[in-house]
Amino acid sequence: MTRDSVQGTLPKASVAESLAVLNDVFVPNVAKGVLIRRPKVVGMAERLGLDRRAVHRLQQLNEKYGSGPLMLQVPGEKTMALVLDPAHVNRILEQSPEPFATAEQAKRSALEHFEPDMALVSHGSERAERRRFNEAVLQSECPVHGLGERFVKVAKEEADELLHTTRQRGDSLDWDTFFETWSRVVRRVVLGDTARDDHALTETLGKLRAAGNWGFMHPGRHHLRDALHERLCIYLKRAEPGSLAAEVARVPTNDITQPEHQVPQWLFAFDPAGMATFRTLALLAAHPEHARRAREEAANLEQHPTPELPYLRACVLESLRLWPTTPMVLRQSTETTLWENGAMPSDTSLLILAPYFHRDDRHLASANRFDPDLWLQPEGTGTWPLIPFSGGTGICPGRRLVLLVTSTVLARLLSHREFRLDPPSRLLSSKPMPPLLNNYDLKFTLGGY
Numbered sequence: 001m002t003r004d005s006v007q008g009t010l011p012k013a014s015v016a017e018s019l020a021v022l023n024d025v026f027v028p029n030v031a032k033g034v035l036i037r038r039p040k041v042v043g044m045a046e047r048l049g050l051d052r053r054a055v056h057r058l059q060q061l062n063e064k065y066g067s068g069p070l071m072l073q074v075p076g077e078k079t080m081a082l083v084l085d086p087a088h089v090n091r092i093l094e095q096s097p098e099p100f101a102t103a104e105q106a107k108r109s110a111l112e113h114f115e116p117d118m119a120l121v122s123h124g125s126e127r128a129e130r131r132r133f134n135e136a137v138l139q140s141e142c143p144v145h146g147l148g149e150r151f152v153k154v155a156k157e158e159a160d161e162l163l164h165t166t167r168q169r170g171d172s173l174d175w176d177t178f179f180e181t182w183s184r185v186v187r188r189v190v191l192g193d194t195a196r197d198d199h200a201l202t203e204t205l206g207k208l209r210a211a212g213n214w215g216f217m218h219p220g221r222h223h224l225r226d227a228l229h230e231r232l233c234i235y236l237k238r239a240e241p242g243s244l245a246a247e248v249a250r251v252p253t254n255d256i257t258q259p260e261h262q263v264p265q266w267l268f269a270f271d272p273a274g275m276a277t278f279r280t281l282a283l284l285a286a287h288p289e290h291a292r293r294a295r296e297e298a299a300n301l302e303q304h305p306t307p308e309l310p311y312l313r314a315c316v317l318e319s320l321r322l323w324p325t326t327p328m329v330l331r332q333s334t335e336t337t338l339w340e341n342g343a344m345p346s347d348t349s350l351l352i353l354a355p356y357f358h359r360d361d362r363h364l365a366s367a368n369r370f371d372p373d374l375w376l377q378p379e380g381t382g383t384w385p386l387i388p389f390s391g392g393t394g395i396c397p398g399r400r401l402v403l404l405v406t407s408t409v410l411a412r413l414l415s416h417r418e419f420r421l422d423p424p425s426r427l428l429s430s431k432p433m434p435p436l437l438n439n440y441d442l443k444f445t446l447g448g449y
């Protein structure tokens with residue numbers, strides 16, 4: 001696009017409309033907790049249908065102003081724009097980090113609390129090196145990570161132990177019990193078996209994430225941050241075989257890489273994977289026909305050291321489409337950018353609200369249905385942005401690893417027991433899938449096959 005082909009100015013929302021976006025989109029998402037969820041607020045957001053309100057607000061603005069990007073009038077110096085058009089999403093994600101930097105201001109002020117030198121909040125040559133390192137350790141382009149066999153073994157062992165615990169607890173499963181297991185899987189995969197019961201590490205990170213939820217409004221917990229990094233360095237030095245820490249030792253690094261700033265991201269980003277797994281259990285409990293297909297596939301778990309499990313992966317992806325765990329994907333422009341209908345100033349924060357695209361019932365027939373087949377089409381067949389893992393050059397480098405671990409845990413659980421929602425009316429296939437599913441209050445009763 002050249003300056004000559006650009007006509008007019010970008011549409012601008014009124015002050016009242018801009019405040020309505022702050023109120024319906026930013027306030028609920030920030031209140032739910034950007035880096036670590038506040039379960040009570042998540043419950044309230046579910047009851048009040050706040051996520052639907054956010055999608056409706058953007059649809060209204062799209063109908064009034066067209067494809068945008070729509071400039072918002074926000075208090076202070078900041079310039080912000082809403083991305084409303086699928087082609088614009090694809091462009092922004094493809095053209096990251098120049099001219100659309102991943103290191104957006106709000107994201108930086110949140111992550112600075114414990115990983116100021118993480119790839120996502122770095123720019124230029126620093127970002128390039130740290131992104132390279134993340135891709136190398138997480139083997140982001142390999143269908144199955146080189147340590148996949150080991151990760152599958154860990155996932156199976158912990159799932160078995162969870163099944164054992166549920167039997168002792170009267171065949172019932174709640175979030176806290178599930179999350180204990182999940183955190184063990186995560187620590188073993190990332191740091192090794194010696195970290196299995198290092199709850200203190202998860203707690204320390206939890207406190208720093210809670211501070212990060214407040215962004216620049218929190219003064220920071222510097223001692224705690226140093227303590228976290230020291231603890232992580234011990235594990236990284238140990239480089240336990242079969243863990244990502246061992247990969248860190250194998251992959252070349254330099255003064256810029258700062259592995260101990262990358263590792264907290266891996267640990268904390270595994271949390272949403274646990275949320276997605278638990279919600280997938282709920283989706284399958286509510287959709288017996290899909291559960292049957294998932295169980296049939298789960299039988300493959302015993303036949304291969306790293307089974308593919310495409311259907312279960314698609315179910316997890318569906319859970320992430322319906323209830324994305326990173327609902328706000330943010331970028332910041334590094335120069336003046338040109339759009340069909342105007343120029344956008346440098347330093348504008350661009351908001352891509354994933355649910356606006358994922359749940360757009362004007363364009364997607366299964367916007368509000370559980371439809372794993374959406375993810376079983378050959379790759380690259382659709383251009384509609386379904387972006388639970390972001391997309392383009394900044395796509396989550398952990399996505400394949402996440403899908404390996406989540407699908408394995410689900411396969412192990414489903415091949416041994418039947419999971420029924422308690423009460424069964426908590427989620428019903430006869431109704432549209434709700435705008436949000438509070439994972440913290442989901443409960444299951446386990447039956448035998």
Ligand code: HEM
Nearest residue numbers: 119120134266269270272273326388389390394396397398
């Ligand atoms: C369900 C689980 C997960 C989801 C939904 C998810 C989603 C995302 C998204 C949306 C981004 C881009 C954020 C942005 O552009 O601001 C991202 C970045 C990232 N994710 Fe994940 N993620 C998950 C789990 C993981 C795990 C387990 C790891 C590592 C083991 C990981 C590693 C990373 C890294 C290193 C980045 C930064 C990439 C960069 O700097 O370009 N993620 N993830």
